[in-house]
Amino acid sequence: KQEVTQIPAALSVPEGENLVLNCSFTDSAIYNLQWFRQDPGKGLTSLLLIQSSQREQTSGRLNASLDKSSGRSTLYIAASQPGDSATYLCAVENDYKLSFGAGTTVTVRA
Amino acid sequence: NAGVTQTPKFQVLKTGQSMTLQCAQDMNHNSMYWYRQDPGMGLRLIYYSASEGTTDKGEVPNGYNVSRLNKREFSLRLESAAPSQTSVYFCASSFSAYEQYFGPGTRLTVT
Numbered sequence: 516k517q518e519v520t521q522i523p524a525a526l527s528v529p530e531g532e533n534l535v536l537n538c539s540f541t542d543s544a545i546y547n548l549q550w551f552r553q554d555p556g557k558g559l560t561s562l563l564l565i566q567s568s569q570r571e572q573t574s575g576r577l578n579a580s581l582d583k584s585s586g587r588s589t590l591y592i593a594a595s596q597p598g599d600s601a602t603y604l605c606a607v608e609n610d611y612k613l614s615f616g617a618g619t620t621v622t623v624r625a
Numbered sequence: 626n627a628g629v630t631q632t633p634k635f636q637v638l639k640t641g642q643s644m645t646l647q648c649a650q651d652m653n654h655n656s657m658y659w660y661r662q663d664p665g666m667g668l669r670l671i672y673y674s675a676s677e678g679t680t681d682k683g684e685v686p687n688g689y690n691v692s693r694l695n696k697r698e699f700s701l702r703l704e705s706a707a708p709s710q711t712s713v714y715f716c717a718s719s720f721s722a723y724e725q726y727f728g729p730g731t732r733l734t735v736t
Binding site: 519547549551557558559560561564604606611612613614615616617618 | 656658660665666667668669670673675681683684715717723724725726727728729730
């Protein structure tokens with residue numbers, strides 16, 4: 516059974532600092548890995564998807580890396596802003612099924 | 626495009642009552658999913674449908690049934706609601722093993 520862990524559970528940083536969010540998974544036979552953002556009381560918004568054959572993906576200030584062999588992914592958010600405050604979830608896909616971590620709740624202080 | 630829509634947004638049930646959560650997508654995706662999200666936990670897969678006409682159990686299927694009505698619609702039914710089914714339910718869709726798109730969720734309370 517795939518286990519996905521996100522550390523830390525919560526993070527508070529001043530505006531302008533770079534954010535580093537970690538995700539680890541136990542079964543490296545994945546199709547892809549997705550990072551999502553969830554605002555309080557809302558649904559999930561997909562941020563980045565990394566296929567199993569890729570090492571990283573970038574979108575604007577966001578960069579996600581994937582190391583399948585070690586079962587790790589890292590999401591970097593450059594020059595954080597108060598609008599980046601949210602919960603960030605990572606999920607890995609095996610056989611049509613996504614397994615989610617519990618998320619990292621980020622607060623960016625103005 | 627509306628993306629993935631879910632109805633209702635909120636629901637309160639008494640123990641033993643039944644209800645159906647509706648989900649529809651307009652992106653011509655072949656795969657659809659139902660998840661539940663509980664405080665402090667990640668989303669857990671209840672059921673999924675890899676293609677029209679097929680459904681399979683996920684991690685936590687007990688107490689639920691699903692119907693893939695057509696390519697657009699995938700419903701989740703609680704036959705006899707229990708307090709343990711109090712949760713936020715999310716529907717999602719995708720093209721096979723690609724990016725999943727999520728609906729806004731249904732907040733269900735069972736008293």
